[in-house]
Amino acid sequence: MSVPAIDIDGLTKFYGDVRGVEELSLSVSEGELFGFLGPNGAGKSTTIRLLLGLLKPTDGTASVLGVPVDDRAAFLDVLARVGHIPGDPRFYDDVTGRKTLDYFAGLSGDARRDELLDRFPVPLDRPVRAYSRGNRQKLALVQAFMHDPRVVVMDEPTSGLDPLVQQEFYEFLREERDRGVTVFFSTHILGEVREVCDRVAIIRDGRLVAVEDIDDLLARSGKVVTVQSPDSIDLADFDFPETIDARIEPDGSMRLVTSGNYDALVDALEGYRIDDLEVRETAIEDVFMHFYDEDDGEGGGDEGSDTDGDSAVTDDESGEAEDTAEPSPADAEESANA
Amino acid sequence: MRELDIAAFEFARRRRGLVIVSVLLVATAGLTIAVYPSFGESDIDFAELLESYPEEFQAAFVGSVTDISSLEGYLVVELYQLVWLLIVGSYFAYAAGSLVAGEVDRQSVELVLVRPVSRTRFVVGKFLAMLPAVAVVDLALLAAVVVGAGLIDEEIHLTRLLAVHAVGGLYLVACVAVGLLASAFFGRVRRAQGAAIGVVFGTFLLDSLTIDTDYEFLGALSLTRYLDPGELLVAGDVDWGGIAVLVAVTCVLVVLAAEVFERRDLS
Numbered sequence: 001m002s003v004p005a006i007d008i009d010g011l012t013k014f015y016g017d018v019r020g021v022e023e024l025s026l027s028v029s030e031g032e033l034f035g036f037l038g039p040n041g042a043g044k045s046t047t048i049r050l051l052l053g054l055l056k057p058t059d060g061t062a063s064v065l066g067v068p069v070d071d072r073a074a075f076l077d078v079l080a081r082v083g084h085i086p087g088d089p090r091f092y093d094d095v096t097g098r099k100t101l102d103y104f105a106g107l108s109g110d111a112r113r114d115e116l117l118d119r120f121p122v123p124l125d126r127p128v129r130a131y132s133r134g135n136r137q138k139l140a141l142v143q144a145f146m147h148d149p150r151v152v153v154m155d156e157p158t159s160g161l162d163p164l165v166q167q168e169f170y171e172f173l174r175e176e177r178d179r180g181v182t183v184f185f186s187t188h189i190l191g192e193v194r195e196v197c198d199r200v201a202i203i204r205d206g207r208l209v210a211v212e213d214i215d216d217l218l219a220r221s222g223k224v225v226t227v228q229s230p231d232s233i234d235l236a237d238f239d240f241p242e243t244i245d246a247r248i249e250p251d252g253s254m255r256l257v258t259s260g261n262y263d264a265l266v267d268a269l270e271g272y273r274i275d276d277l278e279v280r281e282t283a284i285e286d287v288f289m290h291f292y293d294e295d296d297g298e299g300g301g302d303e304g305s306d307t308d309g310d311s312a313v314t315d316d317e318s319g320e321a322e323d324t325a326e327p328s329p330a331d332a333e334e335s336a337n338a
Numbered sequence: 339m340r341e342l343d344i345a346a347f348e349f350a351r352r353r354r355g356l357v358i359v360s361v362l363l364v365a366t367a368g369l370t371i372a373v374y375p376s377f378g379e380s381d382i383d384f385a386e387l388l389e390s391y392p393e394e395f396q397a398a399f400v401g402s403v404t405d406i407s408s409l410e411g412y413l414v415v416e417l418y419q420l421v422w423l424l425i426v427g428s429y430f431a432y433a434a435g436s437l438v439a440g441e442v443d444r445q446s447v448e449l450v451l452v453r454p455v456s457r458t459r460f461v462v463g464k465f466l467a468m469l470p471a472v473a474v475v476d477l478a479l480l481a482a483v484v485v486g487a488g489l490i491d492e493e494i495h496l497t498r499l500l501a502v503h504a505v506g507g508l509y510l511v512a513c514v515a516v517g518l519l520a521s522a523f524f525g526r527v528r529r530a531q532g533a534a535i536g537v538v539f540g541t542f543l544l545d546s547l548t549i550d551t552d553y554e555f556l557g558a559l560s561l562t563r564y565l566d567p568g569e570l571l572v573a574g575d576v577d578w579g580g581i582a583v584l585v586a587v588t589c590v591l592v593v594l595a596a597e598v599f600e601r602r603d604l605s
Contacts, residue, residue, distance in 0.1 A: 046605075052452050054604045072600075076454045084452040090445045092351060099350075106343040108453040143449065 003066035005030045005151050005182035006051065010060030013046055020046035021206040024060070028184055028199075030150075033177040035197035035214075036186040043206040044186035045087050048155050051184075052084060064151055080108055083149035085157045087186075089140035093129035097122050097139050101146065109147035116142045119172065120165070133160035141169065145176070152176070154185040158192060170196045194218070218282060222259035227269065228276035229253070237268045257282065340455050344463025348437070349470055356471050359429060360478035363421070367479055370416045371486035374409060388415075394547050409492045410571045413483065418567035422479070422506055424542050427513045427561070430472065431538040434517025435531030437464040438599060443527045447604055458596040461522055465592050468514040476507045495574070502570045505577075508584045512561050513538055515591035522595040522602075561587070 006028040013020035021043040028034045038044050049055040051062050053069045062069045067078045091100050101113060101124075117124070120138040128136065137160040144152055158166050173183055173196055187193060193200050194214060202209040222244055227233065233254045235246050242264075245257040253276075258265065269277075385407075388396065438461060441447040451460060480503045487494040517534035524530040541560035548557045557563050564580035564587075 049448075049605060054448060054451060056603055072456065076456055079452060080454040082452065084448070086445065086448040088445065089449065091449070092446060094351065103343065103347045104449065104453065106347075107340055107450065107455055140449075 002030060004028060004063075005032070005065060006034075006153075006184055007063040007066075008047070008051070008060070009062070011047065011050055011057055011062055012059040013043075013050055013055060014058045019043075019206045020055075021050070021203070024203070024206075024208050026201050026208065026211050028182060030182050031177060031180045033173060033183045033196055033198045034185070035193040035200040036184060036203065037188070037190070037193050037200050038186070038203035039188055042203045044188075044203060045155050046206075047203070048084075048087075048153055048186060051153060052079075052082070080147070081150040083144035083147065083152040085137075085140045085144045085152075085154040087155035087159075089136055091128040091136070091139065094127050096125050096127050097131070097135075098124040100128060100139065101143060104143045105146065111146070111148050113142065113146040116146055119168065134162055134165065137161050138165065149181070151182045152184070154183070156187055157185050158187070158189070222257055222282060224278075224280050224282055225254075225256040225258060225265065226276075226278040226280075227254045227256070227272070227274060229272045229274055231272050233272065237271065238265070240264050240268075341459045341463035341466060344450075344455070344460060345466035345469075348464055348467035352433070352467070352471055355433070356474050359426075360475055363426065363475060363479050364482040366421055367417060367482040368486055370413070371409075371483065371490060374412055374492070375490050377412065393550060408572070409487060409494055410498070411568070414568045414571050417483075418502060418506070418571070422567070423509070423562050423565075424539070426475065427510060427542070428535050428538050430468070430475075430510045430513040431517040431520075431534040432531045433471075434465075434468055434514040435521050435534040436527045437468070437518055438521040438595070439524050439527045439530035440521075442525050442604055451604065457600045461518065461596040461599050462592065464521075465514065465518050465595075468518075469511065472507055472510045472514065476503050476510065479503070495571070498571050498574045501574070501576060502567050505565045505570060505581060505584075506567065508581060508588075509561055509565050512584045512588045512591070515588040515595070516561075519591045519595040519598065522599040525602075 004027040006026075008024055008026050011024040012022050014022075024043075024047060036044055036047070046055065050057050051064065051069065053072070053075055056070070064075070064082060065078050067074045069075055095103075101110065104110070105113065120141055122131065122135045122138050122142070128139070131139065137157070141157065144154065158169060161169060170192075177183055177198075197214050199211065199213050200217070201211045222242070229252075232252070233248060235248065235254070238246050238254070238256055240258070240261050242259045242261040243256060244259060245255075247255050249255055256265075438447075441450065447460075451457060455463075480499065483499060484494065484496070516537050517530070520530040520533040520537070521527075524533065538561070541557075542562050545557035545560035545562050548554050561584065564577070564583045566577065566580075569575045569577065
């Protein structure tokens, strides 16, 4: 088996008594597009900083391209083949975009600079101070990829990008993956993970909740059936072995997540008048409810997780999961690991 | 040589500040020298006046000069002892305080240290950036003094003046090293700059106040103990031991700064 592009083993970081991350283990193969999903404050940025050697772990190890981060001298060679976008990229305010890139080029090369700038243009001759958030993010993107890295580690790389550029960026990431580049990025946006990732690790309160293949995750999670009826619906009628989740929404409609057996479903529906019926693919939001709602969820894997299960990953702006019963708890999570 | 890239980039970002400091310093020198002729013509006995100052005051602002009627003596008292050693020295310690801490504070360090640049090279690069900065300020003052002396038709001992500026430059570099260590240690610019300026200023006072007392040994902590503009410019005596200490202290501080920074968490 080839050496994994990223290998994290028992990685633990405490800031004094405060847990950053604890006992994190995961492995990313070369050429994978890997998502690292969790609410704000879950430990995503800490993990990324540990992975790049900016922080020293309290315990455990992390390796990139087979070289452990704490082997300082050898790791410097690895860094020549690594690209990085920090969570909130800060450049030098009074320096123009062009000079900023010149500087980074001197430190690690810029074979692909022009190609990237064609695709993600920024006002090169203005000082970075005058850049919009989106332009700053694009500049960060160019500097992260311009030396043609083998591994790219990004902390919420799409924040601040407008939707069109975001799509272009997703497309770009897929192309990079197809060229064999390993892409590891953190996000709190579920739709993003579904859109681009091959696999995803889910982190919460500094601990890994699951590492899953996106397709498996979606396949196993079945379909969502929404039934609108003037009658009052009895959930007991829909308690089939295939039922993953059934609930009555505040508006009286029923939301059923099922992994099949539509015959039984149709039979059960016969007893009701039906105003509206919708069967759709599970949105990734529905799937992740398992990890954050119920700790023994379908795909919980073998990674233990906490039991104070009131947290969920932030909803995508698209509002795909408008039918979730809980208000977005992202705010509650915000301060968990400050 | 990535440290040179880092140094060049840092130096370029500091050009404007340097021009301002140089202009201010040249203006100060110009004014000081312009006043000298009228100073010499007055009837006041300056030797007596100096002796009337408290000893501590003399130690701080007059130095070893006993005769300020010559241009050299006058410049040491009016320019080198106070403006150069204390103010310009403090400025460079302060300026160096932001070298590393500035990038950590603003998080731009996360874009630099994820490249094949070791933290030691980063620190050394930042230090190297300040060498041309010191040279610019040093030469600007040198030029101002030479031109100023010419304009008022006064002879000035050029070799001795060069010696003052050479040793003075080493002193300023040592002040930079003090700032660099503070900068590598503290995560916040303000704290680093405060500590740096506090050390340079504080030890200057310590050196001045303890001279000719039982606590004179405490002054050994001050960089100012290792150079004497008066001896250099008026008497032409070069203190090689002092120079060696300045260079050695600088090296030790830079190594310490790199070592401290290597061990730190950056977040």
